[in-house]
Amino acid sequence: MLFRLEKDRYALPLSAIREVIVAPDTWTRVPRAPRAVRGVINLRGRVVPVVDLRELLDVPGAPTSTPGRVVLLDRGRRELGLLISDVDGIESIEKVGPPAPKASLAVKGLARLGALPVTVLDPDALDATVARAFTTK
Amino acid sequence: MAGASWDTSRYLSLFAGEASEHLEALGKDVVRLEQGATVALVDSMFRHAHSVKGMASSMAFEATAKLAHRLEDLLDTLRADVAKVNQAVADVILQTVDALSAHVKAATQSQPLPDSTALVVRLSELNAGLKGVPPPPVSAPPPPPVPEAAAPPAASPSGVVAVDAAAPPRFALKLKINPASNQPGVRGFLAYKRLTTLGNVFELKPPLDDIKAGRVPQGAVTLELETDQSEESITRTMRTVADVELESIGLVQRAPPPPPPGAEADRVVGQEPARTIRVRTELMDQFLDHAGELLLATARVRQIARGMPEALRPPLDESVDRLHLLVKGLHDKVMQARMTPLALITDRLPRAARDIARRRSRDVELVITGEDIELDRAIVDELADPVLHLLRNAIDHGVEPAEVRKAAGKPPKGKVALSVTRQRDRVVLELSDDGRGIDVERLKVLVVERGLMTPEQVRGLSERETLMLVCLPGLSTATDVTDISGRGVGMDAVKRVVEAVGGSLEIETRAGRGTTFRLAVPLTVAMVNLLLVGVGDEVYGLPIGKVSGVVETARGRLALSQSAPVLQWxxxxxxxxxxxxxxxxxxxxxxAVASPFVVVDSDEGRVALAVDRLLGQEEVVLKALARPLDLVPGLAGVTILGNGRPVFILDVARLVTA
Known part of the structure; x- marks a missing residue:
């Protein structure tokens, strides 16, 4: 699945995604949380933490403006929400090259789709990055 | 695994569960055996061994059945003359119980059964030795049953004239269930169950079904008990049942006519099995999850109904009220079904205590009280390891060797007590020993030596805080096991587990007199009463149990102590x-006018929390925090209010320190 953070293009394996929802207007803040954590939302009775992907990946620029979209990663018995700007569509990516030298650990690599570069993310590493942000805060 | 066709494998987990229960009970009996063998006790052991044998052979575990059979033979011999029980015999029985447990475990994991031929031989030899006949060859069929030796009459109370020499004496008992008891039915039933372990119960009034249902007028229960046990031992047994008092006990002068055939059906049978089914705990968890979500969903519907036109409101409100009652009832029932007596974990402790004490050459008596108190299954499971750990610590590091104890003027046998009590919405487990206590000064030195704290930090600690140092993770990794550092092994894990279930840990010690570890845990995990407070745009829940009170005053009017604000309380x-x-x-x-201050009990003692608004009290369903939210210190859980808003529940105890 392809999506954007402002102008940059990213991709996540479709199998890792449970659903995509419109970001809510209000958030319940998480106390003592790292900066990247936007808050929690009530998803049909479940409480799901949502992380601003731009902050998590240290992409320069203003925090993702809402209304954006929230991608819900399927993490087994729980979910992790990622706040993004918008979804572009679904494409198949054949070849993933090595990531940029200073990229976050959550980046699996770079791919090309037509003329445009796409940053491919690793869902497990994203989850681990969030947990690390909590513990090293 | 041989013998387990598809058919039997379906019953494998059932077999494993039931056989383990019998073996656990058997192990417990062996420990009691060492404190004094009675016919009733050996009889109970015999029945357990017999059950295991039957189950194993129906599952076609021949080796297991054979081993159990030999144990049964040995117990049968002992039953005829309990005086033959000695340490060596008890050891062999325990060995056999262990071996049988290993069999069951192997069977569950579809592993080949361990070889226990040597033990089978040993049992046969021992049995033959006790009976005074040469041992039969191992492969031969089991020896013909010995002529049923009449059980020697157990020491009957003095002054007893037994009317019917063939039957054991019969006592008339009057019990009184404490009217303040929460569950008179359960108490009464427990008392009844205890008595049936001593003998047969007759003339039970009110009938058992009424007792179970709590229909006990004035809490008075009368019954007659036919038993070999002494009056004193009956009294002692009754003392172990909380909230039930033995008002009077006396011998019944029986009319001699033996009960006519058929009367058997009228009597209350001692081992009436409670009608139960086994449910996987995972399924119970899902029940609770769903019941909790139903409660939340109902609250949401109620909230939406408030926005409906006035004309629609009455029928809608009525339906929602009814729905809420039903869902709440369902939730309560699910919670009730999850309640499990702590005996589930305490039953294995006597055996563990014995093993630990023997390994460390200590002489220790373990007294457990209140194990019939019930807790949510999830909490009981969590507590198993911490309690065992505290027991090991108490025997390893608390209780001194006999010579040291004698020199200190203490009885040579150490005493470790586990008492379980219910205090409001908490269950308190106290594990105390009468050993040497924790050397607080040495503890401080050690913490500094290990570089865990600076001397200045240690000096600033209260006594209570100093004792909590045994829970520092750094102490547990100490390689040179001194008396104190040994105490630290795993204590951090104990504290973590207890706090994870919403409980707290306290330690008290007196040099030379002993140490007490007090675990206070909630009865249930799911429902929690909250005080909702507002801070800025956010709402947080404080568990009511931790709130001591609320004061309203202007922030500007607070007194200052060392330039930090303080509240007069x-x-x-x-x-x-x-x-x-x-x-x-x-x-x-x-x-500028007045803000609320909530006074709460934290690990640091009592503190006042300044908030912006008080939003009232609410009973909510607590949801556990999933990763990564569980990494946030100071949060106990989360819930969703009727308006759909997620609200974090604060872990007041650790809020200030974390």
């Missing part, structure tokens, strides 16, 4: 913490 002065800065969330505009 009765006779004492409490430190004030802004909840917004503790939680690192923006605060609202401070009111």
């Amino acid at each position: 009765g006779q004492s002065v409490l430190p004030v913490h802004e909840l917004s800065s503790l939680l690192e969330v923006p605060a609202g505009p401070a009111s």
